[in-house]
Amino acid sequence: MSDDIDHTLRLATFLSQLKYEDLQPEVINHAKLSILNSLGCGIGSSLARPALKVSSAVLRPDESCLDAAIIDQSRRARLEDAVLINGVALTTADYDDTHLKTVVHPSGTPLAALLSWAEVHHLPGKDFILAFICGVEAQCAVANAISPGHYRDGWHITGTTGGFGAAAAIAKALGLNPHKFAAALGHAASMAGGIRAMFGTDTKTLHMGRAAQNGLLAAKLAESEFDSCPRAIESWMKLVSDTVSDADLSALATGGPFEILENTFKPYPCGIVIHPLIDGCLRELEFLRDRDLIDSLEERMDVVEVVVNPQCVRLCSVRQPRSALETIFSLYHGCAVALVYGRAGPAEFSDAACNDSIIRSIRDKIQVTTDQSVADDAARLKFRYSPKSVSAMDTVLEDEVRIDHATGSLANPMDAQQVENKFSDQSKAIIGRKKTSDIIQLCRSLETVADMGVLGALLAP
Incomplete structure (x- = not known):
């Protein structure tokens, strides 16, 4: 200087x-x-x-x-x-x-x-x-x-x-x-x-x-x-x-x-870099409702592939948080509660939600890739669900969601x-x-x- x-x-x-x-x-x-x-x-x-x-x-x-x-x-x-x-x-x-x-x-x-x-x-x-x-x-x-x-x-x-x-x-x-x-x-x-x-x-x-x-x-x-x-x-x-x-x-x-x-x-009580992921998972709920997947989400969901800015991983990479204070820094938890509860407020970042077995299972199905070209307030998500049974005629379902500006960002x-x-x-x-x-x-x-x-x-x- x-x-x-x-x-x-x-x-x-x-x-x-x-x-x-x-x-x-x-x-x-x-x-x-x-x-x-x-x-x-x-x-x-x-x-x-x-x-x-x-x-x-x-x-x-x-x-x-x-x-x-x-x-x-x-x-x-x-x-x-x-x-x-x-x-x-x-x-x-x-x-x-x-x-x-x-x-x-x-x-x-x-x-x-x-x-x-x-x-x-x-x-x-x-x-x-x-x-x-x-x-x-x-x-x-x-x-x-x-x-x-x-x-x-x-x-x-x-x-x-x-x-x-x-x-x-x-x-x-x-x-x-x-x-x-x-x-x-x-x-x-x-x-x-x-x-x-x-x-x-x-x-x-x-x-x-x-x-x-x-x-x-x-x-x-x-x-x-x-x-x-x-x-x-x-x-x-x-x-x-x-x-x-x-x-x-x-x-x-x-x-x-x-x-x-x-x-x-902030609309959600967690690291702000998680917000586009929460927005994306909340948007995915319409896809789940249309296909009656909500009640069988834990069994049917194979993987959630997310692409975020590297800052998101630097700040919020706790996969399995041990307490409410740690859920704040878990992108995996933010995605899971949005998908399972359809909400992401203070109650969803609590000790009770942290220890929910379904939330824990969904957190393990999230895979993360970083891309410097993705803005801090943006994210890309791809969801894949398995058929109802091995003999079922329906095929693997996939859906993609793109968030350009998260709720609460300067642009939104x-x-x-x-x-x-x-x-x-x-x-x-x-x-x-x-x-x-x-x-x-x-x-x-x-x-x-x-x-x-x-x-x-x-x-x-």
Whole structure:
């Protein structure tokens, strides 16, 4: 990278000087949808094992100053602990948003930090939106600059870049000047971490929670004039990626488009590279129904041959997952549940579905080929079924399905109503229909909220 430009300071200057009035309506609206989408993911996983384990590890009954709500838990927590626990919940199901160019999940870390911060410090809705956007933009700017080599080399890009997003969000909420803002990003660089080897384990969820917590600390240190070095992000990037681009890092600061508009929402709670396969298997159900094959699927299906981009195999190649957390990273499981259940929601990526004997059998019948020319949001599938019996007159049946753009991709995005429905599906069974409706209404008009503490009250049991 160029040594005569401090890209960290340029990015910090742009974000610290950004005003709400500078934001286009489409940027604001997409930010509100991103917030609602991630809130739903947090509520849906608030009582899952990772969030409960972290709560058990960090909360103490004799603590005072319990200022912040934990999503759908009856206890409150210190600000820093609430940020950690909520961050874990937001990402547990891997149902959160995705910035497709980098496969980073950009909303969770700034949102986890801001939720608790805004509740404690009574942040207005407009300031919340602006700080959230700054967090997303900072995280995506760094992710763009280190992709694709960083992720390919084994780093978990959401974990490593998440601290920059949370630091930028809190720095903006604090109103830090450019130099303090840059120092916050520098502190985040020294705390960045997360490796892909942890996928399918509790530790993977810790990456987002800890990054949000680190970002909060980074911004508070910078506010207190805790010093950092120049060009901090650049120095960090040289260590963790061999494909660094200073052009990507400086694009936003030089008037580049807002990356939040590239943010997409998931229709299925699993690795986004599995989505075209799920779409293809759901489409195949019509073929099965027309030929009365559904009830005998396990016996009649010989093989499913799928062709995907190599990224799909790199990220989601667990053939026989051992837990719900591992199903998220199994393209085989995604195909199987879509074929057997005709659905691919949270219940289909559970421990029960993971251990279903029919699902296990179908997973073993899937064969995978990679092709670099197949886009990340595309897939080709070929299904082959055997005759009903050896003496039957019918022949081997075959069918082919091609998915050009998966549901939820930039070319085939979820609309606002679909995002609201996704939120309701996760939320209403946990916090009730009334609070679910209230949160949807609040997010629709977030810019008019005088005190974001009202959201904390709605998220509490």
